[in-house]
Amino acid sequence: MSLTAKRDRKRILVTAGPTRENIDPVRFMSNHSTGVFGYAIASEAKKRGHVVTLVSGPTALERPKGVKFVAVESALDMMRSVMREAKNADCVIMAAAVADWRPRKAAKNKIKKGSASVKLELVKNPDILAELGKKKGNKVLVGFALETEDLIKNALKKLKAKNLDIVIANKLSKKSAVFGNNPAKIAILDRFGAKEEVRAGSKARMAQIILDKALAFNI
Ligand code: CTP
Numbered sequence: 001m002s003l004t005a006k007r008d009r010k011r012i013l014v015t016a017g018p019t020r021e022n023i024d025p026v027r028f029m030s031n032h033s034t035g036v037f038g039y040a041i042a043s044e045a046k047k048r049g050h051v052v053t054l055v056s057g058p059t060a061l062e063r064p065k066g067v068k069f070v071a072v073e074s075a076l077d078m079m080r081s082v083m084r085e086a087k088n089a090d091c092v093i094m095a096a097a098v099a100d101w102r103p104r105k106a107a108k109n110k111i112k113k114g115s116a117s118v119k120l121e122l123v124k125n126p127d128i129l130a131e132l133g134k135k136k137g138n139k140v141l142v143g144f145a146l147e148t149e150d151l152i153k154n155a156l157k158k159l160k161a162k163n164l165d166i167v168i169a170n171k172l173s174k175k176s177a178v179f180g181n182n183p184a185k186i187a188i189l190d191r192f193g194a195k196e197e198v199r200a201g202s203k204a205r206m207a208q209i210i211l212d213k214a215l216a217f218n219i
Helices: 036-047 075-086 128-134 151-161 203-216
Strands: 011-016 021-024 027-029 051-056 068-071 091-094 101-103 122-124 140-147 166-171 184-190 195-201
Touching: 011 036, 011 075, 021 101, 027 101, 036 051, 036 203, 051 075, 068 075, 075 091, 075 128, 091 128, 091 203, 128 140, 140 151, 140 203, 151 166, 151 184, 166 203, 184 203, 195 203
Parallel strands: 011 051, 011 091, 051 068, 091 140, 140 166
Antiparallel strands: 021 027, 101 122, 166 184, 184 195
């Protein structure tokens, strides 16, 4: 039996992992995201009996059972899938590390290493969360802010700019302490000015706290 009564069951869309932006058929640009945080949130939401969709960039993680899984590669792929899946969602939690830029045009053939340098022109990817924020409706929108400095100030800026309900501020001090299966230290800020500093804990524990907060929002 599920933990959540049918009337309290929500449709939760979670994104996770990095995106890959192709340079040519064998190379891509990406980032250090492992997907652990997003997968932990999706698993916890499923455990509580909610209807969960996980849109994920490439990761080495096992797909959580009982969750609708949508595999994507690039930021543009993720954008398309998220916009489609978000139509039916009560809550969207964007834990994915979407690449901010992509090569203007992926080369059709492998770029040969003949020349001493290669110029890559990068163009901005769409901000998926900001797009969701423009037509938010009753959806609860949760974003992440990974910052190296001015954590709270920068996180609040994102909350406002992207019209979010909640932003999870995550301080990046040492690369190894944030990416992967390491304890996270976060602060949860909401659109009403509430600020909760969460003591360091596993990402599974953080996932519980984030879901408690998101589901307490008016949905
Ligand atoms: N995000 C998104 N689409 C993008 C980039 C980010 O939806 N193209 C989402 C992430 O999933 C995350 C939040 O926005 O929830 C984080 O934004 P971030 O990339 O940290 O901030 P930026 O707005 O890109 O600002 P900056 O690079 O200045 O930190």
